[in-house]
Amino acid sequence: MTQFTEETLESIRNHFQRTIPQLSINCVIFRFDGETLQVPVVRFLDEDVWNIPGGFIYQDEGIYEAAKRILLEQTRIDNLMLSQFGTFGSAERSVAKDITRNPKMGFPQDIIDHFSQRFVTIGYYSIVGKEQRKLKAGPFFKEVKWVNVAETEHLAMDHPQLVSEALLALRSELQSRPLLSSFMPETFTIPELQKLYEAILGRPVDRGNFRQRILKTKILEKIGTSKQKTGSRPPILYKLDQKNYLNSLSDDVKLGF
Amino acid sequence: MTQFTEETLESIRNHFQRTIPQLSINCVIFRFDGETLQVPVVRFLDEDVWNIPGGFIYQDEGIYEAAKRILLEQTRIDNLMLSQFGTFGSAERSVAKDITRNPKMGFPQDIIDHFSQRFVTIGYYSIVGKEQRKLKAGPFFKEVKWVNVAETEHLAMDHPQLVSEALLALRSELQSRPLLSSFMPETFTIPELQKLYEAILGRPVDRGNFRQRILKTKILEKIGTSKQKTGSRPPILYKLDQKNYLNSLSDDVKLGF
DNA sequence: TCAAAAGTGTTTGGTCTACACCCATGC
DNA sequence: GCATGGGTGTAGACCAAACACTTTTGA
Numbered sequence: 284m285t286q287f288t289e290e291t292l293e294s295i296r297n298h299f300q301r302t303i304p305q306l307s308i309n310c311v312i313f314r315f316d317g318e319t320l321q322v323p324v325v326r327f328l329d330e331d332v333w334n335i336p337g338g339f340i341y342q343d344e345g346i347y348e349a350a351k352r353i354l355l356e357q358t359r360i361d362n363l364m365l366s367q368f369g370t371f372g373s374a375e376r377s378v379a380k381d382i383t384r385n386p387k388m389g390f391p392q393d394i395i396d397h398f399s400q401r402f403v404t405i406g407y408y409s410i411v412g413k414e415q416r417k418l419k420a421g422p423f424f425k426e427v428k429w430v431n432v433a434e435t436e437h438l439a440m441d442h443p444q445l446v447s448e449a450l451l452a453l454r455s456e457l458q459s460r461p462l463l464s465s466f467m468p469e470t471f472t473i474p475e476l477q478k479l480y481e482a483i484l485g486r487p488v489d490r491g492n493f494r495q496r497i498l499k500t501k502i503l504e505k506i507g508t509s510k511q512k513t514g515s516r517p518p519i520l521y522k523l524d525q526k527n528y529l530n531s532l533s534d535d536v537k538l539g540f
Numbered sequence: 541m542t543q544f545t546e547e548t549l550e551s552i553r554n555h556f557q558r559t560i561p562q563l564s565i566n567c568v569i570f571r572f573d574g575e576t577l578q579v580p581v582v583r584f585l586d587e588d589v590w591n592i593p594g595g596f597i598y599q600d601e602g603i604y605e606a607a608k609r610i611l612l613e614q615t616r617i618d619n620l621m622l623s624q625f626g627t628f629g630s631a632e633r634s635v636a637k638d639i640t641r642n643p644k645m646g647f648p649q650d651i652i653d654h655f656s657q658r659f660v661t662i663g664y665y666s667i668v669g670k671e672q673r674k675l676k677a678g679p680f681f682k683e684v685k686w687v688n689v690a691e692t693e694h695l696a697m698d699h700p701q702l703v704s705e706a707l708l709a710l711r712s713e714l715q716s717r718p719l720l721s722s723f724m725p726e727t728f729t730i731p732e733l734q735k736l737y738e739a740i741l742g743r744p745v746d747r748g749n750f751r752q753r754i755l756k757t758k759i760l761e762k763i764g765t766s767k768q769k770t771g772s773r774p775p776i777l778y779k780l781d782q783k784n785y786l787n788s789l790s791d792d793v794k795l796g797f
Numbered sequence: 798t799c800a801a802a803a804g805t806g807t808t809t810g811g812t813c814t815a816c817a818c819c820c821a822t823g824c
Numbered sequence: 825g826c827a828t829g830g831g832t833g834t835a836g837a838c839c840a841a842a843c844a845c846t847t848t849t850g851a
Contacts, residue, residue, distance in 0.1 A: 305560045306660060342658060346629035370627045370662050372603035401599060403563060403662075405627050474803070492841065494804070515802035516848035731830070749814065751831075765821095772829035773821035 287389070295394060295423075302339035305400050307378055308346065309337035309442070310354045310365065311408040311449035314429060315466050317475065320482045321429040322446060323358050323418055324438060328425055330382050335442045336427075337378070337404065350407045358427050359419040365407040366460065368452035371441065372403030378440070408449035410465040454483055459532055463502075464523060472509060472518035473497065502528040549648060552680075556654055559596035564635055564661040565603065566594035566699070567611045567622065568706035571668050571686060572723050574732065577739050578686040579703060580615050580675055581695060585682055587639050592699045593684075594635070594661065607664045615684050616676040622664040623717065625709035628698060629660030635697070665706035667722040711740055716789055720759075721780060729766060729775035730754065759785040 314321045324333040338353035340346055350365050383390045383398040418427040435446045456462065457480075466479055477493045497503060503521040511517050571578045581590040595610035597603055607622050640647045640655040647655075675684040692703045713719065714737075723736055734750045754760060760778040768774050 303562050303658075303660065306563055340629070340660075343631050345631045346627065346660060348631075367626060369624060370603065372597070372662075374600050374602045374605075401560075403560065403597075403603060405629075405660075472803090489841070489843090490803085491805075491843080495806095496840085512850075513802075514800070514850040516804075518803055729830090746814070746816090747830085748816080748832075752833095753813090769823075770829075771823040771827070773831075775830055 292391060292394065298339070299397055301341050303342065305402050307337055307339055307402050307404040308350045308353055309335045309404050309406050309445055310350055311335055311368075311406065311446055312354065312358070312360060312363070313408065313410045313432070313449075313453060313466075314413060315479050315482060316413050316429075317478065318482070320432045320450075322432055322435065323360070323427055324430050324435075325357050325420060325424045326426040326428075327379065327382055327423070328388065330385070330388075332382060332439045333428075333430070333437070334379075334439045335445055346405055347407075350405075354409075357420065357424055359417055360411060363409040363411065364465070365409045366452065366456065368406045368408050368449050370403060370405045371445070372401075374401060376402055376404070376441065378402045378404070381439075404445075406445050406449060408452060410453075410462055412466060412468055414468055450483075454485075457483055461529060461532060463528065464525070467523065470506060470520045470522045472520060473503070474518055500527070500531045502531050544646070549651065552651060555596070558598050560599065562657050562659050564594055564596055564659050565607045565610055566592045566661050566663050566702055567607055568592055568625075568663065568665040568703055569611065569615070569617060569620070569668060570665065570689070570706075570710060570723075571670060572736050572739060573670050573686075574735065575739070577689045577707075579689055579692065580617070580684055581687050581692075582614050582677060582681045583683040583685075584636065584639055584680070585645065587642070587645075589639060589696045590687070590694070591636075591696045592702055603662055604664075607662075611666075614677065614681055616674055617668060620666040620668065621722070622666045623709065623713065625663045625665050625706050627660060627662045628702070629658075631658060633659055633661070633698065635659045635661070638696075661702075663702050663706060665709060667710075667719055669723060669725055671725055707740075711742075714740055718786060718789060720785065721782070724780065727763060727777045727779045729777060730760070731775055757784070757788045759788050 312323055314323075323336060325336050326333055336354055336357040338349070338357065340349040344352070347365065351361075351363065354363065354365075355361050377399060379398045382388065383395045418429065420427045432446055432450060436443045438446070453462070463476075463479075467476065473494055474490075476497065477488055477490065480493065481488050502524055504524045505519055506522055507520045509517050509520045569580055571580075580593060582593050583590055593611055593614040595606070595614065597606040601609070604622065608618075608620065611620065611622075612618050634656060636655045639645065640652045675686065677684045689703055689707060693700045695703070710719070720733075720736075724733065730751050731747075733754065734745055734747065737750065738745050759781055761781045762776055763779055764777045766774050766777045
């Protein structure tokens with residue numbers, strides 16, 4: 284029945300020993316493929332249940348380092364700036380309870396018990412460019428893939444909520460954190476950038492106004508004209524002017540109301 | 541040596557048994573006394589070390605409920621809307637390690653060990669009106685008092701950082717959450733409100749412009765003239781128009797740049 | 798020459814800022 | 825009446841939304 288060797292089980296138990304109990308981390312990573320926002324999801328063993336990448340915190344590492352390690356192990360995505368978007372811990376919240384309890388999986392009782400505990404999770408989000416395609420599942424996970432954020436409502440447990448909370452944080456930090464550097468490739472056009480904004484904000488943006496406003500900030504540096512074979516005027520290629528871009532970001536709080 | 545009865549020690553151990561290990565909650569509560577922002581701090585036993593109120597999460601309660609309970613137990617402040625502002629957990633982070641280790645305290649080794657563990661903490665903040673003065677220390681705490689946020693740099697451990705992170709969150713959420721209802725008394729004047737904004741934003745605000753903008757939102761309802769014996773024109777009394785106020789709050793994200 | 802998409806400009810109205818000025822009160 | 829702080833108005837700069845017009849390309 285059991286599909287795990289005793290060695291594997293021991294390594295799982297050993298992992299539990301070395302990590303903080305009842306506390307986990309989940310990483311929501313956004314990618315923009317030119318049309319929609321996507322996030323990587325992982326599949327645990329043979330189950331057809333998809334999860335936001337997540338894991339546990341070693342006793343001797345900070346939570347931020349843990350988040351980076353977990354992401355690297357499970358998706359092979361490395362070197363990201365991660366931002367916290369919230370911590371979730373209703374009394375009923377657990378991780379992988381249903382999966383491990385499934386008799387078909389053949390887990391021993393101690394591991395089922397461990398995963399059936401109530402767990403609090405810390406949510407981080409980040410961003411990768413669209414050229415970032417080298418997803419590769421790490422240990423304990425069978426498969427990783429990108430899915431559109433619009434299609435994340437079927438993820439396991441409260442993971443759909445994690446995605447939408449992460450998206451809210453992404454939206455509100457779009458102007459105050461250097462996110463464009465991560466989202467966009469080295470060179471890009473203004474219409475491409477506009478599509479990114481529309482995807483993040485979830486609403487259309489006026490073409491002319493978008494162009495004017497973004498050019499006024501001087502964060503774009505013209506480097507030529509793209510040569511495409513579309514039946515239309517070829518857009519101008521730009522790259523980010525890092526110095527001006529970082530200057531344009533601001534935590535300044537307006538009075539607003 | 542020991543200043544604790546065996547009964548007390550047992551109740552502490554029992555509390556540990558029922559809570560999530562290595563995870564704590566801290567609550568930064570802001571009050572505005574008309575001039576400055578203040579937060580309550582608690583003193584643990586006989587030590588002259590002041591802490592942001594904090595505690596642990598029972599296995600059968602959500603983290604939000606835990607935060608409210610902890611706040612009530614330690615300060616007798618009740619019925620607040622709390623907002624999360626971040627979770628902190630560097631590898632070296634602990635709670636009360638120094639205090640419990642102090643031989644003068646006479647704690648048994650098992651309790652010292654428990655408090656010497658690495659702890660992750662979830663930070664919540666909230667707001668009370670200035671009439672909220674009924675601070676009263678709960679169990680395990682000797683004393684509670686209000687201190688100005690400007691004077692929180694001497695708090696224990698990383699608690700000064702918690703205060704400044706909470707203040708940042710407060711600032712950026714001033715326009716999107718119904719914070720005024722909590723900060724201000726039933727009736728108040730515009731100059732009083734302006735002082736609150738200046739305290740939160742940490743900078744002066746133009747009198748005339750502040751007045752115009754806040755009146756344009758229609759969130760204030762005139763109810764008369766205050767009768768003060770100051771040697772100047774008496775300000776107009778207002779109260780919040782709850783319906784318009786809630787409407788005026790918005791998560792709308794501007795394009796900005 | 799036409800459609801399609803990119804690039805540009807203009808109009809209108811709002812908002813932000815920095816003030817100047819007036820008003821009600823106690824001394 | 826005068827100092828003090830509250831209440832009000834306004835000019836100029838700046839910003840935003842809507843939309844019309846022009847340009848460049850492939851077919």
